[in-house]
Amino acid sequence: MRILHIGPYPPARDGIGVYTRTLAGALTARGHETAVVSARPHPSSPPEVMAALGDPALPEKTARFRPDVVHLQFAVPAFGPRTPAVLRLLDALDAPVVATLHEAARDLALLRAPGRMLYRRLTDRCAALVVHTRDAQRAAGPKAVLIPHFCAPPPPPATTPDALRERFGLGSAPVLLAFGFIHVDKGLDVLVDALRSLQAPVTLVVAGTVRGRTGPFRLMELRDHLHERGVRASIRRHGLENRVVFTGYVPDEEVAAWFAAADVAVLPYRKAAQSGVAHLALAMNVPVVATGVGGLRELFGSSTVPPGDAEAFAKAVTEALDGGGSPSPGVPPGPEEVAARTEALYEKVLAGAA
Structure with a gap:
């Protein structure tokens, strides 16, 4: 047809x-x-x-x-x-x-x-x-x-995880990957609060930027920019500048390398219908820590974390770094x-x- x-x-x-x-x-x-x-x-x-x-x-x-x-x-x-x-x-x-x-x-x-x-x-x-x-x-x-x-892997990479680590000065610390457009509903502020209580010397990589919009929808873009500005202010206020890296937009040819570099993919969403990022992580066999909202709850079941709970999220990240990331109840098609x-x-x- x-x-x-x-x-x-x-x-x-x-x-x-x-x-x-x-x-x-x-x-x-x-x-x-x-x-x-x-x-x-x-x-x-x-x-x-x-x-x-x-x-x-x-x-x-x-x-x-x-x-x-x-x-x-x-x-x-x-x-x-x-x-x-x-x-x-x-x-x-x-x-x-x-x-x-x-x-x-x-x-x-x-x-x-x-x-x-x-x-x-x-x-x-x-x-x-x-x-x-x-x-x-x-x-x-x-x-x-x-x-x-x-559930499908990203395109073949044009770079390597080691090259990304060197370019962004990540050293050898474990990487928490927050991938995708920066959005107020994705809980990046909660993630920064969780980072403060983590004992492990991890680096949070925010791999993405605010989605550009046009016309009257620029108001939504403005809201997301204000959210990002507040998150960056929180990072400075708590002295976390050396533990958080913002990459900006990630081109297709670097997506696979970022997931290969990640020790844990983090999805602290407050609201979500579904998440293509979760499916990318599953396709790349990367451990996931996610909140129990929308499709994430269906995908990861009881291993999810309550949305907005920074302490619970930090505990789940620690367990994931020790080898206990959120399992999926079934492999997506x-x-x-x-x-x-x-x-x-x-x-x-x-x-x-x-």
Whole structure:
């Protein structure tokens, strides 16, 4: 079948874009024809990107592709002010729509009534919804189908863990890796408080930066910048400058090396629907300490830590460094299995449309 994906897409700096690329690649390997409408134009877009939202030729290009199914990878931050353009495009397409909801709980908590109106408008247009956790499935209603987030290693590294240690002056101390966009809900302040009580001489690496946003969504970006500023002030206040390293944005070719350098991946989130970072850590066989929120609770079970509890988090990190990281109750599926389950959903949707 011909599958049109809509969403962020590399080289855009977005985890949902990496998810879209991996899923599209796995579906292509199963014999399907795929094309992509990216959230924003980029001069280095790969050939499978037929156009970006806002391209005047987009209606002509999508009509020429004649998709059997449209798969939208959705979160409000992924599209920002282009969200209305997404809805208009869906209305203009004749094919049935499947939408993966990546951050519905977070979007609804932040946007409140406007968010509920947006999601109602979106889900009314969809034949089926994909969610990654049981909590999200209960919240999304009868159209929601649970397909877990796949577990896949990052691209092959272009550097080594030793090279990263040398570049950032990490020495030989154990590394706690906080990977991904800096966000107020990810509990970085709690992590700094936990670091203060750790007896082991560890280094915390914050590998990421604040997600850039546009239009009115710059207010969300500002909130995250203020959060980062407060965290850095706390680090200075408690004399932890030599124990915390901020790397800035991590390019794809360095992701694997950072996880290989990590002794423990730390996810002190206050809120989370699911976490691609957790799945990267599992794929790289890195011990994880995580709070029991959302999909993290489903993934790691009773070994999680209460959110906001710095002392409990520090204790769990100490145990992980001694060889007792949070085990997963089951191995998440790989991209091939997720693609097979997604293909079965497409077939069901097409049968219903017929």
